[in-house]
Every structure is written in C-alpha cells, then in structure tokens.
Amino acid sequence: MESGNQAKIWLNRRYHNYNYYLQETYGEKVRKVSLHGGFTCPNRDGSKGYGGCIYCNNDSFVPHYIDQNMDVPTQMEASIPFMVDRYDVQKYIAYFQAYSNTYDELNKLKILYEEAINYPNVVGLDIGTRSDCVDEALLEYLAKLNERVNVTLEYGIESIHDGSLDWMNRGHDYESVVKAVELTKQYGIKVAGHIILGFPVETREMMLETGLAANDLGLDFLKIHQLHVVRNTVLAHRYQKEPFPLFQADEYVELVADILERLDPNIVIQRLFGDAPDDILLAPRWGYNIPKLTHFMDLELNHRDTWQGRLFKI
Numbered sequence: 663m664e665s666g667n668q669a670k671i672w673l674n675r676r677y678h679n680y681n682y683y684l685q686e687t688y689g690e691k692v693r694k695v696s697l698h699g700g701f702t703c704p705n706r707d708g709s710k711g712y713g714g715c716i717y718c719n720n721d722s723f724v725p726h727y728i729d730q731n732m733d734v735p736t737q738m739e740a741s742i743p744f745m746v747d748r749y750d751v752q753k754y755i756a757y758f759q760a761y762s763n764t765y766d767e768l769n770k771l772k773i774l775y776e777e778a779i780n781y782p783n784v785v786g787l788d789i790g791t792r793s794d795c796v797d798e799a800l801l802e803y804l805a806k807l808n809e810r811v812n813v814t815l816e817y818g819i820e821s822i823h824d825g826s827l828d829w830m831n832r833g834h835d836y837e838s839v840v841k842a843v844e845l846t847k848q849y850g851i852k853v854a855g856h857i858i859l860g861f862p863v864e865t866r867e868m869m870l871e872t873g874l875a876a877n878d879l880g881l882d883f884l885k886i887h888q889l890h891v892v893r894n895t896v897l898a899h900r901y902q903k904e905p906f907p908l909f910q911a912d913e914y915v916e917l918v919a920d921i922l923e924r925l926d927p928n929i930v931i932q933r934l935f936g937d938a939p940d941d942i943l944l945a946p947r948w949g950y951n952i953p954k955l956t957h958f959m960d961l962e963l964n965h966r967d968t969w970q971g972r973l974f975k976i
Contacts, residue, residue: 669969670927675960676969677922683930688785693749694757695741697734699774701761704794705833715830716896717889719942720760734777755786764791768799779811786812793817793842794834805849814883815846816854821861822875829863843879852882854932859917860889862906866917873921876929884929887936888914891944898944911948911958919962927971934959
C-alpha cells in the first residue's frame with residue numbers, strides 16, 4: 663500500500679533531511695569534519711584499472727585547509743575552529759571522504775579510525791568507500807567501533823546500470839554494491855549510498871531507477887549529486903572536445919522530487935545537490951549556491967503538495 667496522505671514535515675522540510683536526523687539522534691547540532699587519509703582506489707593504482715572514475719577530481723570536495731600530509735589529529739585541529747565559528751557546534755562526525763577509505767591493510771585503518779574517534783567530542787565515524795573494498799574482517803572491527811560511536815559506511819553507488827558503470831570506468835558492477843550493502847547491514851552498521859544523476863549515457867527513467875534502488879537496498883542514508891564536469895578529468899576532456907547535454911537546475915529539481923516522493927520516508931537524505939569550486943567547475947554552471955537550490959526544492963515539493971514517501975509503496 664502507499665504511505666499516508668498527510669504531509670510529513672521534518673524540520674520545516676518535506677523530506678527526511680540530515681539535520682533533522684542529527685537533532686533527533688544527538689539532541690543538538692552536529693557537523694561532519696572531512697578528513698583525508700591518504701588513500702587511493704583500486705581503479706587508480708592498477709589493481710583494477712588506472713585513472714579512476716572519469717568524473718573524479720577530489721579537489722572538488724576536499725577542504726582547502728587539510729591535506730593528506732597532515733595526521734588525523736592535526737586535520738581535526740585545523741577543521742574544528744572553522745566548524746565552531748560557522749556552525750556553532752560542539753560535537754562532530756569524523757568523515758573520511760577522499761577516495762576509498764577502507765582500501766588499505768586493516769592494521770593501518772585501525773590507527774586512522776582510532777585517532778579520529780578518540781578526538782574530543784567526536785560522536786560518529788563516517789567512512790566513504792567502494793563496494794569492492796570491504797571484507798568481513800573489516801566489518802567485524804567496525805561493528806566493535808559501532809559500540810563506541812555511530813559508524814556509517816558510505817558506498818559510492820553512482821548508478822545501478824552496469825553499462826553506465828563501465829562507461830565511467832568504475833571497476834565494479836552493481837551486484838558488488840548489493841552484496842556489500844547486505845553484508846554491512848548484517849554487522850549492524852548503518853549504510854549510506856551516493857548516486858549521481860545526469861550521466862549522458864542514461865535516460866531520465868534510468869536515473870529514476872537508480873534513485874529508487876535505495877528502497878530495495880534498505881539504505882539508511884542517501885546522497886544525490888548532479889553530474890559535474892570538473893577540470894583535470896577524463897570527463898572534462900570529453901566534454902571540451904564534444905559537449906553533451908547536462909541538467910538545467912529546474913530539470914534536476916523535478917527529477918529529484920520524483921525520486922523523493924517515491925522514496926521510503928525512513929531513508930535520511932544527507933544531500934540533494936553537489937557543488938564544486940568555481941575554479942575547477944566547467945559545467946553545469948547554474949549560478950546558484952546550495953541554499954538557493956535547496957529553496958528551489960522546497961518550492962517544488964510545496965507546489966506539488968508532495969513529500970518524501972507520498973507515493974512510496976510498502
């Protein structure tokens with residue numbers, strides 16, 4: 663059956679937003695602190711390929727005030743004053759973000775993770791990685807850490823379509839994601855998924871299917887990102903040689919709204935839009951910041967009088 667007809671509101675928004683989740687979980691403001699662990703990826707180092715995903719340039723999301731040459735405590739010390747000044751927060755989630763943050767020997771991973779969660783006022787550990795970079799030994803260890811702080815594994819799904827994964831040089835298929843998510847949940851660890859909308863090899867229907875796969879996977883968190891073309895990537899080279907269509911802001915908002923109203927309302931939305939520094943972003947250049955785009959999403963959901971889960975079929 664479909665969910666109820668009464669509009670659901672989470673902190674004045676019509677979708678289960680991350681700020682609401684954090685407030686409900688911790689009783690106060692909490693922010694993620696991005697950390698660089700000096701990792702690489704199996705499709706960069708030759709294990710599965712070279713060059714990485716064709717759209718990937720980690721300069722697009724690694725804060726300018728940290729780098730991989732700093733140890734974890736130093737990165738925390740560099741980041742937290744900014745968090746306090748800008749967001750007025752006192753508790754933090756250590757977020758290993760750049761590249762594949764489980765792609766190393768377990769003993770080395772333990773050192774990095776322990777340094778992060780032992781830092782004062784850290785209440786959570788989020789680890790961004792790939793589905794082909796986890797095993798049972800790692801998950802068993804993370805399950806133990808999960809007794810001390812809230813642990814989340816964030817898998818880059820990007821698309822559920824194997825043809826698209828091949829096109830982007832992902833290095834694994836969608837079945838790899840399905841198996842990794844199932845195994846992770848068996849260990850009681852929360853799972854986030856990251857998807858990208860706008861690949862030129864996909865139709866709108868294919869993108870909608872990727873968004874709604876979060877229901878079948880049973881994700882706890884979902885991040886949605888519009889495709890960016892950023893400098894120093896294979897995708898940028900292709901785009902400059904032969905430009906391909908990308909979403910306009912209103913088109914993207916409409917598609918995400920279609921996904922949200924069909925999405926399990928228990929799934930927490932960590933992100934609906936991505937951004938990239940102006941100096942490396944080639945396209946799309948919408949001219950709006952994240953707060954403005956979020957406002958557009960609010961307007962779209964209000965206009966439809968819809969909300970996350972309105973059309974979700976249980």
